[in-house]
Amino acid sequence: MPATFNSVNPRTATALASFDEAGPADVAAAVEAAERAFHEPALRDRDARAALLRGAAGRLRAAGDEIVEVAGGETGLPEARLRSELERTAGQLEAFAAVLDAGDYVEAIIDTPDPDAEPIPRPDVRRMLVPIGPVAVFGASNFPLAFSTAGGDTASALAAGCPVVVKGHPSHPGTGELVAREVRAAAGDAGLPDGTFAHLLAAGVAVGEALVDAPAIAAVGFTGSTAGGRAIADRAARRPVPIPVYAEMGSINPIVVTDAALAARAQEIADGLVASVSNFGGQLCTKPGVVLVPSGEAGDAFVHAVAAQLDRVEPTVLLNERLRDALRAAVERLAEQPDVRRLGAAPAFGGEGYRHQPAAYEAPAAAAAPGSALLEEHFGPVVLLLRYGSRDELLAALARFEGQLTGSIHAQPDDDAELLGLVGDLLAARAGRVVYDGFPTGVAVTHGMHHGGPYPATSTPAHTSVGMTAIRRFLRPVAWQNAPAPVLPPELQDGNPLGIWRRVDGELTKDG
Numbered sequence: 001m002p003a004t005f006n007s008v009n010p011r012t013a014t015a016l017a018s019f020d021e022a023g024p025a026d027v028a029a030a031v032e033a034a035e036r037a038f039h040e041p042a043l044r045d046r047d048a049r050a051a052l053l054r055g056a057a058g059r060l061r062a063a064g065d066e067i068v069e070v071a072g073g074e075t076g077l078p079e080a081r082l083r084s085e086l087e088r089t090a091g092q093l094e095a096f097a098a099v100l101d102a103g104d105y106v107e108a109i110i111d112t113p114d115p116d117a118e119p120i121p122r123p124d125v126r127r128m129l130v131p132i133g134p135v136a137v138f139g140a141s142n143f144p145l146a147f148s149t150a151g152g153d154t155a156s157a158l159a160a161g162c163p164v165v166v167k168g169h170p171s172h173p174g175t176g177e178l179v180a181r182e183v184r185a186a187a188g189d190a191g192l193p194d195g196t197f198a199h200l201l202a203a204g205v206a207v208g209e210a211l212v213d214a215p216a217i218a219a220v221g222f223t224g225s226t227a228g229g230r231a232i233a234d235r236a237a238r239r240p241v242p243i244p245v246y247a248e249m250g251s252i253n254p255i256v257v258t259d260a261a262l263a264a265r266a267q268e269i270a271d272g273l274v275a276s277v278s279n280f281g282g283q284l285c286t287k288p289g290v291v292l293v294p295s296g297e298a299g300d301a302f303v304h305a306v307a308a309q310l311d312r313v314e315p316t317v318l319l320n321e322r323l324r325d326a327l328r329a330a331v332e333r334l335a336e337q338p339d340v341r342r343l344g345a346a347p348a349f350g351g352e353g354y355r356h357q358p359a360a361y362e363a364p365a366a367a368a369a370p371g372s373a374l375l376e377e378h379f380g381p382v383v384l385l386l387r388y389g390s391r392d393e394l395l396a397a398l399a400r401f402e403g404q405l406t407g408s409i410h411a412q413p414d415d416d417a418e419l420l421g422l423v424g425d426l427l428a429a430r431a432g433r434v435v436y437d438g439f440p441t442g443v444a445v446t447h448g449m450h451h452g453g454p455y456p457a458t459s460t461p462a463h464t465s466v467g468m469t470a471i472r473r474f475l476r477p478v479a480w481q482n483a484p485a486p487v488l489p490p491e492l493q494d495g496n497p498l499g500i501w502r503r504v505d506g507e508l509t510k511d512g
Contacts, residue, residue: 033195133218153221403454
């Protein structure tokens, strides 16, 4: 008999349903089927892949009531959030289908021959991106839909032409099974082979390790903790043939607030910060964890206003017991620091299920040394307000931050332009997205979005896990030199039968 594990309602800490745990044989079968599917001509048909993506989106919407009900019980997230996330999931599937329709994601390049080129004749060289092979995707705890079974990693890998094997997250196994049911059906409707998509459930690490080790797996997509992402990346690097791991990991997403911004709109900034820190239990990878606030009376009023507002927010439900325990331990380490004091009066812990009170802490910016508990991620509704007294103190504090997903600036037009330039440069050197006069929570699924950043925010800062360019993670370039016309892919043929944008002798064109 297979081992089993239970889904749990985090609002009450009670078991919901039992699920069979996948084992090594299940991993082997799923990867073998994925490898076969990768070599099937059907998976090379971009119209069939677009049909899969659009079909999955439609099926998820049709099954929305059932999915949202199960996800609400397994995650404690409110219905409005889950319905919004379901639509985001369907929308990004359709957005990748549109990428396939356009066709230029292959980045086709044609350099025509020039026998008179110096110092040597130039050959005919034609280059494009091709799919890398089966991809393993690890579902995220905090986004049961948009970053899990049919989330951005899965959507972009399928769009690229790569079969996907998902290791579903044990915090929402029932949700994952429902979503997987619809994706599998959409693949069948599109005429794609059975191995195009698989979903494995497991509470332990053995299935994930076996997936990373499987020789046919060509890449890994992961969203989660720094420890988890680093363990997967290290394991993938130890393989006889190492593979890339696209891990989105920890981030404290620093925010800088200037004196002028406080003078102009302190309450507006406080309201936005409280919402960004406390919404959905603060369990967003883009939650601001550290805010640099000026010293002085205006800064004092601001930090106390933020703390008072957080005190009035009811304790929020965390996704699972492990996250609750990890947040408690991290907050205890923070509170033990000699320069840190808690603001507000509401009890930090207590209540039914896995709950935590939104809270603010304060410390001098000069105390935030690299590697200290002050710069540790607190995955939950907790924010640290660092007080800076001078321009140099602000810049020195920013220089001590590691890689981040985001960095934000709240300033005014009459602020010191040189200072804002330096702050912006310091944030851009450490973050994948710099936000002005806003908050980093809420990541638009667009062509221009970059959801990534230097380590430890991600394992590969050149790539994004959100937005249309996420497809590039699962493609690799191949150049054909002096190839006979019959062997060229249609994207590289002289007549441009697909009508896509190509770069021919340096110029972008759709002409043949």
